[in-house]
Structures are given as structure tokens and as C-alpha cells.
Amino acid sequence: xxxxxxxxxxxxxxxxxxxxxxxxxxxxxxxxxxxxxxxxxxxxxxxxxxxxxxxxxxxxxxxxxxxxxxxxxxxxxxxx
Amino acid sequence: xxxxxxxxxxxxxxxxxxxxxxxxxxxxxxxxxxxxxxxxxxxxxxxxxxxxxxxxxxxxxxxxxxxxxxxxxxxxxxxxxxxxxxxxxxxxxxxxxxxxxxxxxxxxxxxxxxxxxxxxxxxxxxxxxxxxxxxxxxxxxxxxxxxxxxxxxxxxxxxxxxxxxxxxxxxxxxxxxxxxxxxxxxxxxxxxxxxxxxxxxxxxxxxxxxxxxxxxxxxxxxxxxxxxxxxxxxxxxxxxxxxxxxxxxxxxxxxxxxxxxxxxxxxxxxxxxxxxxxxxxxxxxxxxxxxxxxxxxxxxxxxxxxxxxxxxxxxxxxxxxxxxxxxxxxxxxxxxxxxxxxxxxxxxxxxxxxxxxxxxxxxxxxxxxxxxxxxxxxxxxxxxxxxx
Numbered sequence: 001x002x003x004x005x006x007x008x009x010x011x012x013x014x015x016x017x018x019x020x021x022x023x024x025x026x027x028x029x030x031x032x033x034x035x036x037x038x039x040x041x042x043x044x045x046x047x048x049x050x051x052x053x054x055x056x057x058x059x060x061x062x063x064x065x066x067x068x069x070x071x072x073x074x075x076x077x078x079x080x
Numbered sequence: 081x082x083x084x085x086x087x088x089x090x091x092x093x094x095x096x097x098x099x100x101x102x103x104x105x106x107x108x109x110x111x112x113x114x115x116x117x118x119x120x121x122x123x124x125x126x127x128x129x130x131x132x133x134x135x136x137x138x139x140x141x142x143x144x145x146x147x148x149x150x151x152x153x154x155x156x157x158x159x160x161x162x163x164x165x166x167x168x169x170x171x172x173x174x175x176x177x178x179x180x181x182x183x184x185x186x187x188x189x190x191x192x193x194x195x196x197x198x199x200x201x202x203x204x205x206x207x208x209x210x211x212x213x214x215x216x217x218x219x220x221x222x223x224x225x226x227x228x229x230x231x232x233x234x235x236x237x238x239x240x241x242x243x244x245x246x247x248x249x250x251x252x253x254x255x256x257x258x259x260x261x262x263x264x265x266x267x268x269x270x271x272x273x274x275x276x277x278x279x280x281x282x283x284x285x286x287x288x289x290x291x292x293x294x295x296x297x298x299x300x301x302x303x304x305x306x307x308x309x310x311x312x313x314x315x316x317x318x319x320x321x322x323x324x325x326x327x328x329x330x331x332x333x334x335x336x337x338x339x340x341x342x343x344x345x346x347x348x349x350x351x352x353x354x355x356x357x358x359x360x361x362x363x364x365x366x367x368x369x370x371x372x373x374x375x376x377x378x379x380x381x382x383x384x385x386x387x388x389x390x391x392x393x394x395x396x397x398x399x400x401x402x403x404x405x406x407x408x409x410x411x412x413x414x415x416x417x418x419x420x421x422x423x424x425x426x427x428x429x430x431x432x433x434x435x436x437x438x439x440x441x442x443x444x445x446x447x448x449x450x451x452x453x454x455x456x457x458x459x460x461x462x463x464x465x466x467x468x
Contacts, residue, residue, distance in 0.1 A: 014329050015318045016122040017153055020137040037125035046321040048125050048133065 006079040009057055011050045011064070011071035012042040019048040022069045029063035031056050041075035090418040091455045095448025096238050096266060096396040097422055098288050098295060103353055103449075106346040109135075110294055113345035121341050122317035132341055139348025140331070143299055146351040146358075147285070148274030156300045156334035157344050161265040162188040163311075164284030164300035167334065168261050169193060169232075171308030172282065175200030177229035180222045180258075182214045182244065183207045183434045184237050187427045188284075189263050193232070208434050211387045212240035216248035223256045230259040235267035235283075239431040239444065240386025241369075241393035243271070250279040259306075265289060269354060270362065270394040270448075275301055282306065290394075292354065292449060293347030297340050302330075312336040361449045368456050369395035369447045375460040381467055385435050385442055395447035398426070398437075403467045406443045413443075417462040421445050 013019040019035065026033040034051040038044040052060050054076065064070060092100050113135055121132035136157070144152035158164045165188040173179065173196055181193060183205050193203050206222050208214045214233060223231060231253040236243050246262055253260040259281040267273055269290020275283055283301040287293035302308055313326040314336030320327045327333055354361070373389050376382055381402045387393055400406060410423035424441045425432050432438045445459065 015153075015327075015332050016133055017137060017140070017331060020133060024137075035125055035130050044320075046123075047318040048122075048130070 007054055007076050008051050008079055009054055009060075010036065010039050010042060010075050010077055011052070011060070012038055012044060012047075012073040012075075013049070013069065014072050016048045018069055019050055022050050022064055022067070022071075025067035025069060026050065026052070026060055026063050029059065029066075031060050031063055033060075039075060039077055041077055042073045090414075090420045091451075091458050092420045093445045093447060093451065093455065093459065094420050094422050095451075096289065096426075096444060096446030099269075099290065099292050099448050101450060102294065102346070103292055103350065105349045105353055106292060106294065109349035110342045110346040113342040117341070117345070120317075120338055122339075135341060135345045135348065136339060139344045139351070142348045142351035142355070146273075146291075146355050147268065147283075147299075147301065148276045149301055150276060151304065153330040154301055154304055156302070156331045157339055157347075158298050158300050158334070159296060159340065160288070160298040161263065161284050161286035162298075164298050165189050165263055166192050167300055167311050168282040168284055168302070168308060169196060170311060172259065172261070172306070173201050173229060178202040178204065178226060179230045179232055180204050180206055180219060180228055181232040182219075182234065184212050184214065184239070184242070184244070184431045185232070185234055185428070186238055186263060186265065186431070187429070188265070189232060189234070190430050205430075208242075208431075210435065211391075212237050212242040212385065212431065212435060213387060214244050216245045216252060219249055220252045223252055223258060228253075228256060228258040230261050230281075232261045233263070235262050235264040235273070236271065236394040236396075237386070237428075237431060238266045238396060239398050239426050239428050239435065239442065241266075241396035242387055243267070243392055243394060246280065247278050253281075254279070266394050266396060269358070270365070272358070272362070282308070287343065287347040287350075290448065291347060292350040294343045297343030297347050299347075300334065302334075308334075310334050310336070365395045365447050365449060365451060368451045368453055369393070369397075371453055371456040372445060372447065372459060373397060375456065376463070379460070379463055379467060382463065385437065396444065398435075398442035398444045400437060400440055400442050401467050406441045409443045409463075409466065412466055413459070413462055416466075417458065419459055419462055 119128040287297040316332040413419040
């Protein structure tokens, strides 16, 4: 049975600075993270977003809350 | 190599204009930002663009750590202290406002204020004393006399090295409902500046003087919540490109257009060096400066402008002689002895008027990282010989 496409979660932030600050905080919190172009699913066509695996979402939310960097938006997206 | 780049060895004492030589780490960071990190920061998200973005991000954090700024987003990268001064003045003042400003200011403050005065900003000048130091009591009287939008003062003089009582001025301004706006061009790097402690509302800093970064970059600190209008509108690369108006978030609001990434990279490297070694370097340059000051005041016919020899200063002083005009002194120091100093008014006619040297100018000696006691002795020997 096809398990279906892998998915990822994208977090958008108010600025590139905030996105990179989030990346830095997540790395320090041992959350796997990748900086990506802001996906259209976040309602933005420019800038930098943060990509994480769905299974890391709870840990990521906790890290970002502690860092004072709540995402401006999030979207779950099929990988290709 | 261009002839313009051919220089001979010299004793460099023009650190008040720009620091030289730059630390190798700064040069390497500049080159790195033009090679491996040479993409446009904050725009694309491919590997090299992200590398460039991280250079800017890390440099901002390093500058914030160095200057005691809790949230790095409150530091904007600008082209230099002049732009920072223009932004804090023109972004915060409006026709009808009154400001109180010291008589020791550089043209980076006095000229924007002149332009603003033509638009209806009232500029009242508080006189510094004959050593170039301003007194908090004088400011307090001026600020209390009428409603005041802002108190404006340098942190340290680019002519005399005088350190101004910025923390006291912050108290005076805030007790009277005014802002304190500071030109820190000559202070950062030479003093241990902690903006959280100083409680300033805005602080403009040069990146290439005491901070040891490249020319063409500076920073402006605006305290959280202070709504300064931006000078420029344009691309910021972030997630708001579709909006007609400039983003209001920091730092994007104040950074329209492609930034000077190589300069920012160099400044970030310099900030990291100053965090690690700044205290030691400040002690070393103060030792050289103290030797220079003590030696100069003992040369007959030389008058050293500014505070008394033992009073704390940033390592800058100016002098005049009753034997030679200041341009001749500077020229002969260079030609005969390979000593680099600057004569004239140092872009600070207000300060020279205060000191009584508007008609003569002065010779300025600016000590900085890398100067040695031998440099001080070389200058003293040259001046004794020239002015005997």
C-alpha cells in the first residue's frame, strides 16, 4: 500500500531576521530544521520560511514559544 | 595596483576619522561576503542567499551583544553614522518641535538640524565649556524652560575626546518628557558602551572608527516602540512584497534596498573581536594616549585643546601651536616623519567655535588599536623638533 506523500510543516515569520532567529533557536533546541523559500500556502511569495518534520511540531512550538518567536502562520505541505 | 593604493609605512594617528589597519578577521569577512556568501541577503532562499542572510543576521546579533541591545531587531544597518543621525533626527522631529543640542556637535548632527530648522524645528544650543565638555545642569535648565521634543548630544567629541554625561542627559530628557538622541560615532569601540544601561532613545554609531569595521556601514539603535519614520522606501525581500507601503517591522523598515553585505560582514567580525578583546585593546590605546597627552602639554608653544590631562577621554585630542599653522604641522608630520594626522575643522565647526579655534583650526591626533608607545614617542620627538 502506498503510504502517500511525505509531508512537512512550514512556519512563516514576520521577517527574514525572525525566520533565521527561529532557525537558530530550533537548532539549539535539537529540532531538525531547514530554511526554505516562503511557500505560497503561507500566503506569501517572498521571504524565508522554516521547514520541519510533522513529528517535530510540538517540540518546535515549545522552542519557538520560549524564544519569543511565534510563527506568523503555518501550513502542512506535501513533499515531492 | 592603482597608484592610489601605494602608500609608505606610517605612524597612523587618524583613528578618529577611520581606524587603520583593519584586523585581518575583518578583511577576511569582507572577502567572504563577496565570494562564498556573495548572493543578495534576505531575498532568495537558495544556499548562497541563505549564507548571505545568515551573515547579516549573525552580524546584527554580534553588534547587539557588543552594544548591550537586548533585541537585535532594534539595530538597523545603515551606510554610516551620518545616515544614522539623519534617520534619527528626520525620522523623529517635525515642524513645531523644539530640540536642545550641545555646542560640540559634528556636522552629521548640526547640518540635518539646520535643514530641519528651515522646516520649522526650533534648535536651541547649550554651550559646552572651554574644554569641550557639556554640563548636565545647563541642559536641565534649557530643557525645563520650555517644552522639548528631544535632547541631542554626542557621546564623545571628535575634536577633544571629551566624554559627555549621556546617562545624566537621559534622566533629564525623560523627566521632562523628551527623547535623548545620541551621536556615538567617537565612543563605540573606545568606550564600553551599554545602551541598556545608558537608557538612550536613539543612538547612532559609525562602523568604521572605533568599531574597526569597513567604511560604508554603521548602525542605528532605536529603543523598542519608538516610531521613527523611515527615510527610504523600497524592497526588503521579506514576506510583505505585495504591500504598497513600507513594512513597519524592524529591522526591515529601515533597510530598504540591498544592504552592504560585505561591510556588514566586516562589522560583525569586528564586533566579535571587540567582545573578545575590546577591554584589552581599550587599555592599550589609553596607555598610548596618556603618554601622548602628557608629552604634548610639555612642549613649549603647544596648546592641547580639551580636558585636563588626567580626565577620562576617548583617545582623541587636538592641538594648536604658536609657531606654525596647523596645516603646516600636519603636512610636515606626514612629509618628513611619515606621521598621519588631520588638520582643519574636522567637520565640527560648532566644536571649534566653542573651543575658540574656528579661525585657526587644529591638528587632531586620534589614537586607536595597533598604536604603540613608540608611535607616541615618534610624534612627540617630531613635534619637539618642528616646533622648537
